[in-house]
Amino acid sequence: xxxxxxxxxxxxxxxxxxxxxxxxxxxxxxxxxxxxxxxxxxxxxxxxxxxxxxxxxxxxxxxxxxxxxxxxxxxxxxxxxxxxxxxxxxxxxxxxxxxxxxxxxxxxxxxxxxxxxxxxxxxxxxxxxxxxxxxxxxxxxxxxxxxxxxxxxxxxxxxxxxxxxxxxxxxxxxxxxxxxxxxxxxxxxxxxxxxxxxxxxxxxxxxxxxxxxxxxxxxxxxxxxxxxxxxxxxxxxxxxxxxxxxxxxxxxxxxxxxxxxxxxxxxxxxxxxxxxxxxxxxxxxxxxxxxxxxxxxxxxxxxxxxxxxxxxxxxxxxxxxxxxxxxxxxxxxxxxxxxxxxxxxxxxxxxxxxxxxxxxxxxxxxxxxxxxxxxxxxxxxxxxxxxxxxxxxxxxxxxxxxxxxxxxxxxxxxxxxxxxxxxxxxxxxxxxxxxx
Amino acid sequence: xxxxxxxxxxxxxxxxxxxxxxxxxxxxxxxxxxxxxxxxxxxxxxxxxxxxxxxxxxxxxxxxxxxxxxxxxxxxxxxxxxxxxxxxxxxxxxxxxxxxxxxxxxxxxxxxxxxxxxxxxxxxxxxxxxxxxxxxxxxxxxxxxxxxxxxxxxxxxxxxxxxxxxxxxxxxxxxxxxxxxxxxxxxxxxxxxxxxxxxxxxxxxxxxxxxxxxxxxxxxxxxxxxxxxxxxxxxxxxxxxxxxxxxxxxxxxxxxxxxxxxxxxxxxxxxxxx
Numbered sequence: 214x215x216x217x218x219x220x221x222x223x224x225x226x227x228x229x230x231x232x233x234x235x236x237x238x239x240x241x242x243x244x245x246x247x248x249x250x251x252x253x254x255x256x257x258x259x260x261x262x263x264x265x266x267x268x269x270x271x272x273x274x275x276x277x278x279x280x281x282x283x284x285x286x287x288x289x290x291x292x293x294x295x296x297x298x299x300x301x302x303x304x305x306x307x308x309x310x311x312x313x314x315x316x317x318x319x320x321x322x323x324x325x326x327x328x329x330x331x332x333x334x335x336x337x338x339x340x341x342x343x344x345x346x347x348x349x350x351x352x353x354x355x356x357x358x359x360x361x362x363x364x365x366x367x368x369x370x371x372x373x374x375x376x377x378x379x380x381x382x383x384x385x386x387x388x389x390x391x392x393x394x395x396x397x398x399x400x401x402x403x404x405x406x407x408x409x410x411x412x413x414x415x416x417x418x419x420x421x422x423x424x425x426x427x428x429x430x431x432x433x434x435x436x437x438x439x440x441x442x443x444x445x446x447x448x449x450x451x452x453x454x455x456x457x458x459x460x461x462x463x464x465x466x467x468x469x470x471x472x473x474x475x476x477x478x479x480x481x482x483x484x485x486x487x488x489x490x491x492x493x494x495x496x497x498x499x500x501x502x503x504x505x506x507x508x509x510x511x512x513x514x515x516x517x518x519x520x521x522x523x524x525x526x527x528x529x530x531x532x533x534x535x536x537x538x539x540x541x542x543x544x545x546x547x548x549x550x551x552x553x554x555x556x557x558x559x560x561x562x563x564x565x566x567x568x569x570x571x572x573x574x575x576x577x578x579x580x581x582x583x584x585x586x587x588x589x590x591x592x593x594x595x596x597x598x599x600x601x602x603x604x605x606x607x608x609x610x611x612x613x614x615x616x617x618x619x620x621x622x623x624x625x626x627x628x629x630x631x632x633x634x635x636x637x638x639x640x641x642x643x644x645x646x647x648x649x
Numbered sequence: 650x651x652x653x654x655x656x657x658x659x660x661x662x663x664x665x666x667x668x669x670x671x672x673x674x675x676x677x678x679x680x681x682x683x684x685x686x687x688x689x690x691x692x693x694x695x696x697x698x699x700x701x702x703x704x705x706x707x708x709x710x711x712x713x714x715x716x717x718x719x720x721x722x723x724x725x726x727x728x729x730x731x732x733x734x735x736x737x738x739x740x741x742x743x744x745x746x747x748x749x750x751x752x753x754x755x756x757x758x759x760x761x762x763x764x765x766x767x768x769x770x771x772x773x774x775x776x777x778x779x780x781x782x783x784x785x786x787x788x789x790x791x792x793x794x795x796x797x798x799x800x801x802x803x804x805x806x807x808x809x810x811x812x813x814x815x816x817x818x819x820x821x822x823x824x825x826x827x828x829x830x831x832x833x834x835x836x837x838x839x840x841x842x843x844x845x846x847x848x849x850x851x852x853x854x855x856x857x858x859x860x861x862x863x864x865x866x867x868x869x870x871x872x873x874x875x876x877x878x879x880x881x882x883x884x885x886x887x888x889x890x891x892x893x894x895x896x897x898x899x900x901x902x903x904x905x906x907x908x909x910x911x912x913x914x915x916x917x918x919x920x921x922x923x
Contacts, residue, residue, distance in 0.1 A: 462729055532766035536829070538727060539762070540779045540836065541755035550782070551768060 268628075272621025278410035278423060279370040280362045281336055281399060283315035285344060287354045298352055304345065312340040312363060319404070320395060328391070335395060337364040339424040362408065367422040367615035369396055373407060376614060387614070413622065417588045418604065422615030425608070427623050429590045433503055433583070433598030434572060434630075436591060440507020441514055441571050446564055448511075449518030450553075453560075456519075457526040458548050477516035484513045485580030493581060500582040501597040509577045514567040521563020525556040557645040565638035569631055575602040601627045675700040675840060675870045676721060681735035683716050683725065690716045692894045693735070698840075698887075703862060703871045705881035705902070708891035709917065714874045717891070718842050721872065722758035723751050739840075756783055759833035763845040765825035767817035767832070772809050775817040775828055776800060779836035795835055803831035804861055823854025830861065834869070841865065843873040847880065859884050878918055882906050890914045 289296070292306045313333045317323065323332050340363035347361060348354055364370075371377045372388050373396065383390050399405035416426025460466045488509035492498045498505050529552050537547040553560075578584065584603050591598035599607070601623065608620040674697040683691035691713040698704050698721075706714035716725070723744060725731045736743050744754055756779075767775050776796040779785070786792035796813075800806040805827045809820070817828050826846055833841055843862070847855040862871060862884045875881050881888050882902060889899040890913070898911045909915045916922055 530766075532762065532764055533768065534727070535724065535760075535762055536766040536768060536832075537778075539722070539724065539755060539760035540782065540832065541752050542778075542782045543752050546782050550778075555769065 268621045268624050272618050272623075272625050274374045274376070275413060275618040275622035276410050277374075277407040278412065279365040279373040280406060280408050281316070281365050281369075282360050282362050282404045282406075283312055283336070283340070284318060284358065285311050285315045285361050286358045287311070287348060287356060289356045292348060292355055298355075300349055303348060303352075306345070306348075308341045308344045308348075309338070311344050312336055319399070319402075331389070331392060332395060334366055335369050335392065335399075337366050337421055337423045339364050339419075339421060362406075364412070364423045365405065367613055368392075369405075370423055371614050372396060373400075373405070374618075376618070413619070417590050418586060418599070418607070419588060420586075422611075422613045422619060425616070425619060427601070427604065427626055429587060430599050430601045430604035430623070431626065432590050432592075433506075433587075434600040436503035436594055436598065437506040437510060437578075437583075437600055438568060438572060440504055440594060441510040442564075442568060444507065444511040445514040445518055445567065449515050449564070449567075450522050450560060452515075453519045453522030453526060454548055454553070457523050458544065458552070473516050473519055477520060480576070481513055481574050482576040482580065484509055485577030487512065488577060489580045499595050499597075501585050501587065501599070502595045503583075503591060503598050504594040505581050506578050506583050506598075506600060507594075509581055510571040510574060513574065513577060514571045517567035517570065518560070518564050521566070522556065522560045525559025525563070526552060528559065529555045554645065558642045561641050561645065562638055565634055569634055572630060572634070573602050573627065575600075575606055578603050601630070673699045673701070675739065677736075677738040678717070678720070679736045679738070681717065681720060681733065681737060683713070683720060683734075684732045685728070686730040690894055691720070694896045696889060696896055696899055698870060698872055700870045701866065702887060703866050703873060703885040704887045704889065705885035706872070706874045706889050706891060707876075707878060707881050707917070708897075709922065710876075711893075712891040713894040714889075714891045715844050716894075717896075718844055718872060718874050721840070721842055722755050722760055724755075724760065726751060756836055757838055758840045758842060759836065759838035761826070761829050761833055761841065761843040761846050764849050765822060765829050767820070767825050767828050769816060769818055771814045772800075772817045772820070772828065773813040775832050776835050778832060783836060785836065799831040799835040802834055802865070803827045804857065804864075805831055821854070823850050823857060826850060826854070826858060827861065830858075830865075834865070838869065840870045840872065843871065845874050845876060848876060855880070878906070890917060892917070 288311065291310055292308075293299075293303055295302070313336075316332055316336055317329065320332055323329055343363045344361060365373070368377070368387050369392070372379075372393065377386065377388055379386075379393060388396075396405060412424060413426050415428050416424060417429030419425040456466060456469065488505060492505045492508055493500060498508075533551050533555065534547055537551045538544075542550065578600055582597075583599050584607065585597060585599065586607070587597050587599050589596070605620055605623045605627065608616045608623060676698040678694055678696045678698075681691060681694045681696075682689070694713075694717055696717075706718060708714050719725045720733055720737055721739075721744075723733075725733055733745060737745060739754075739758070742749065768778060770778075773796055776799050777786075777792055780792055780795050786795055797806060797810075800809060805824060808824060809828075817825065820828060826849075830841075830846075847858050850858065859880065862873065865871060873881075873885065885902045887899065888902045888905040890897045890905065890909075890911075892913050898905065898909060898914045900910070905914060906918055909918060
C-alpha cells in the first residue's frame with residue numbers, strides 16, 4: 214500500500230517533468246505552424262500584387278488612344294455627287310479619300326507613291342467610319358471644311374505610348390524614321406493627342422487594334438451568363454432540395470449523388486464537346502450563340518450549385534425541421550418557409566462561385582463556335598457572339614503589338630466583373646443571413 | 650447484479666390498469682413496437698393516456714420514453730429506417746391508419762422539444778407560424794388575437810409585448826421554451842407532447858415551465874418526458890416508467906413514488922441506477 218503511494222507520488226513528479234521537457238517542443242511546433250501560415254499568406258499576396266501590377270502595367274494604356282486631328286473638306290463631289298442627300302447613298306461614298314487628302318494637306322512636301330502611302334498609314338483606316346458617321350449625323354457639313362479627331366494607326370499609337378523604342382535601329386523597328394518625324398511634327402502642332410478610348414468600351418472586335426473594343430464580348434458574356442443563371446439556379450436548387458429533403462435514401466440516390474460529384478470534376482472541354490454533339494448537331498441550335506454557350510455552361514455549373522446547395526441544406530439544424538413538422542407543417546411548407554431561407558446564403562455563395570467559374574470559362578465555348586471573329590454586337594440569344602475570356606484568348610493570340618495592352622485591359626474588365634459578382638454575393642449573403 | 654435485475658424485468662409481464670383505461674383515455678397504445686433498422690427500440694408497449702391529465706414518462710437514458718412520445722404524433726415518420734407496429738388510438742381512431750393525414754394529426758397533437766427551437770423569426774412570426782400554415786386566421790386582427798392569447802396562456806405576454814418584432818432567438822432559454830409552448834398552443838391542439846422541456850433550463854425557468862404545465866392541464870392533455878423524478882412527481886398525475894424499451898410500470902404518480910410495485914421502478918426512483 215505504502216509502495217503504491219510512493220509510486221504514484223513519483224508518477225506525479227515524473228508527469229510534471231515530462232510535461233516540462235515536452236512543452237518547449239509543443240510551443241516550437243505552434244510557432245513553426247504560424248510562420249508557415251504567414252509565409253503562405255505573404256507569398257500569395259506578393260504573387261497577387263505581381264499579377265495585378267503586370268496586368269495593370271501592361272493594360273492601362275489601352276484605356277487611352279492616340280488620335281490625330283485632321284482638316285477635312287467635306288466635298289460634295291465625293292460624298293453626294295447627285296445632291297439627293299440620301300443616307301443609304303451617302304454611306305457608300307469614298308470617305309477614305311477625304312482623310313487621305315486631309316493628312317496630305319498637312320504635309321504638302323511629301324511626294325511619291327511610297328511616301329504618300331506611308332503618310333496615309335499614320336491614320337487608322339477606321340477614320341473612314343468616323344468621317345462617314347459625322348456626315349450622316351449632320352449632313353450640313355457637306356460642302357464645308359472642318360476638323361475632326363480620328364484614331365491613329367496602331368503603330369503610331371504604340372510609338373506615342375512609348376511601347377516602340379525610338380533608339381532601336383531603323384531596320385528592326387516597326388516605324389521608320391520618316392514616320393517618327395511626321396508624328397513629332399503632328400504632336401508639335403497639337404494635332405496629335407492621346408484621348409480617352411471610348412471605342413474600347415463601345416465597339417465590337419476588329420482586326421485593327423485601335424478600333425477593337427470589348428463591348429461585343431461583354432454583351433456576349435452577359436447574355437450567356439443570363440441563360441446560365443436562369444437555368445442552373447432553379448434547376449440546381451430544385452435538384453438539391455429534392456435529393457436532400459424528399460428522395461428516399463437508397464442505392465439509386467447514392468448512384469445519382471456519386472454521378473453529380475463526378476460531373477463536378479469533369480474537364481470543361483468535355484462539356485463543350487457534349488454541347489457540340491447535343492445542342493448543335495442533334496437539336497440544330499445556331500452556332501456561336503449565347504443560348505448554346507449558356508446551355509453548355511449550365512451543364513458545367515449545375516453540379517457545383519447542386520453540391521453547394523445540398524451542403525447548405527444539410528447544415529440547417531434538425532431542430533428547425535422538427536419545430537416546423539411538429540407544428541403540422543407539410544414537408545413543402547417546411548422547405549419553403551424554414552429550410553430554404555436558412556440555406557439561402559450558402560446556396561447563393563455556391564451559385565456565385567459556379568457563375569464566376571462559368572464567366573471565366575473558355576474551353577467549352579471554343580467547341581461550340583463562340584471563338585469566331587465577330588464584329589457585331591450581339592442583341593439576342595441566338596446572335597453570333599463571343600465571350601470575355603474567349604476575346605482575351607483571341608487577342609492574346611494576335612500578332613499586333615497593340616493587342617498586348619488590349620488583352621491586359623480585357624483581363625481587367627473580366628476581373629472587374631468577377632469582383633462585382635463576388636461583392637453581390639457578399640451583399641446578398643448578409644441580407645439573407647439570420648442570427649440564431 | 651444489475652444485469653440480473655434487467656433480465657428479471659424482461660420476464661415480468663407489463664402491467665396496465667385495465668379498469669382505468671376505459672374511462673377518459675385520450676390515447677390508447679396497444680402493443681406498440683418501434684424498430685430503428687435492426688434495433689428494437691420499443692417493445693410491445695400498451696399504455697393509456699387520460700384526457701385532462703399530465704402523464705409523465707420516466708426512465709434511464711435510451712429506455713424508449715422519447716421514442717414512444719414521438720410515436721404519438723408520428724414524428725418518428727421523419728426518421729429513416731424507423732418502423733412502428735401495433736396500434737395507437739386517439740379518440741378511437743388509429744393514428745397509423747393510412748387514411749389519417751399526418752399534417753392533421755400534428756395539428757391536433759402539438760410538440761415541445763428538449764432544446765428550445767424557436768424559428769429565426771420575430772416573436773410574433775414564431776407564434777403566428779402554426780395559424781398561418783394551417784390557415785386558421787381569417788384576417789390580420791384574428792391572427793393578432795391568436796398570438797396575444799397564446800402568449801398570454803404561456804405566461805409570456807407581459808415579458809414580450811413591447812418587442813413582438815424582435816427575434817425569438819434573442820430571448821433567454823426559459824423564455825424561448827415558453828415561446829415554443831405558446832407556439833404549440835397557438836394552433837389549439839388537443840394533446841401537447843413535451844420531450845424533456847426543462848433539461849436545458851435553469852431551476853427558476855424550470856419552475857415557471859412547471860407552473861405553466863399545471864395551468865395548461867385544464868385545457869390540454871399533456872404528456873411529458875423527463876429525467877427529473879422530482880419534476881415528474883411535481884407536475885404529473887400519472888407516471889409511466891420505461892426501461893430498455895419496455896414499459897415496466899404505470900400508475901398514479903403518488904403510487905409510483907410511494908409504493909412502486911416493481912423492483913426496477915423502486916431501484917430507479919430511489920436512485921440505485923439510472
